[in-house]
Amino acid sequence: MTDKSAPLVGIIMGSKSDWETMKPASEILDQFEIPHECRVVSAHRTPQWMAEYAEQAEPRGLEVIIAGAGGAAHLPGMVSSQTILPVLGVPVKSRALNGLDSLLSIVQMPGGVPVGTLAIGDAGAINGALLAIRILANSRPELREKLHEFQQVQTETVMENSVLK
Ligand SMILES: Nc1c(C(=O)O)ncn1[C@@H]1O[C@H](COP(=O)(O)O)[C@@H](O)[C@H]1O
Numbered sequence: 001m002t003d004k005s006a007p008l009v010g011i012i013m014g015s016k017s018d019w020e021t022m023k024p025a026s027e028i029l030d031q032f033e034i035p036h037e038c039r040v041v042s043a044h045r046t047p048q049w050m051a052e053y054a055e056q057a058e059p060r061g062l063e064v065i066i067a068g069a070g071g072a073a074h075l076p077g078m079v080s081s082q083t084i085l086p087v088l089g090v091p092v093k094s095r096a097l098n099g100l101d102s103l104l105s106i107v108q109m110p111g112g113v114p115v116g117t118l119a120i121g122d123a124g125a126i127n128g129a130l131l132a133i134r135i136l137a138n139s140r141p142e143l144r145e146k147l148h149e150f151q152q153v154q155t156e157t158v159m160e161n162s163v164l165k
Contacts, residue, residue, distance in 0.1 A: 003061075009036040009132050010062045012053065012079070014069035016040055018092045022068045024122045025090070028129035032146055034136065043069075043078040050075070054082035064132040067115075068125060070094045073105040076115045088131055089115040090124040 009029055013022050022038070029036045040046075041053050057065060065083065067076035068090035076089030091102035099120035107117040116131065118124030130147075137143035 005035050006061050007035045007037040008061070008063050008136060009034055009129075010053075010057055010065045011036060011038045012041040012065065012067050012075065013038075013092070014040070014042045014044070014073065014075050018068045018070060021092045021122050022066075022090065022125050025066055025068075025125040025129040028126055029132070032133050032143065032150075034133060034143075041067075041075065041079075043074040044072070050078060051082055054079045057083050058085055064088065064135050066090060066125070066128040066132055068092050068128075069106070070099065070102045071096070071105075073102040076106050076117075077109050077113060080109070080115050081113050086132075086135055087115050088128040089117045090128050091117070091120045093121045 011022055011025050011029075013019065019038075026036065026038050039053070041050050043050050062085060064086050065079060066088045067079055069075040070092030071094045073089070073091060076087050080087040089106035091099050091106050093099035094101055103117070103120050106115055109115050118128045118131075133143060133147060137147055
């Protein structure tokens with residue numbers, strides 16, 4: 001029997017300071033009632049834990065990993081190199097370079113080690129969660145239904161507020 005509460009998505013981030021950016025991803029997954037976990041895992045500061053996390057993710061039943069990191073953001077790529085799960089990278093806005101460093105560190109992967117790179121900041125985190133849900137929805141019709149509803153409500157909300165003057 002499959003455990004309905006076992007996490008399907010792992011949200012990881014290089015530092016606790018990334019939580020504010022990554023929290024909206026967790027909120028979207030909550031909204032869709034997707035079991036997930038949120039952990040600090042760093043390629044730089046906790047390399048062994050990162051390797052363990054990446055290697056164990058698939059056997060533990062995770063299906064997608066969303067990895068947020070800022071600055072020299074090596075976490076998504078290093079995790080991708082040690083798992084066959086889809087890894088979605090969220091560049092966290094850095095103080096020094098506004099997240100451009102994070103974006104470039106995540107996006108420019110060598111061929112053979114894929115990371116799906118999202119936008120800088122919380123929009124990237126939100127879309128990372130929605131992409132994770134779309135991936136899960138490929139084999140879960142009930143999730144596909146929820147995604148249709150989500151899009152419809154979003155469109156209706158924008159249309160209801162479309163007249164500005
Ligand atoms: N980019 C990485 C990695 C990594 O890629 O492994 N580990 C931590 N960091 C980043 O360092 C920034 C500053 O971290 P602190 O706020 O803890 O100094 C964070 O945005 C984190 O993602």
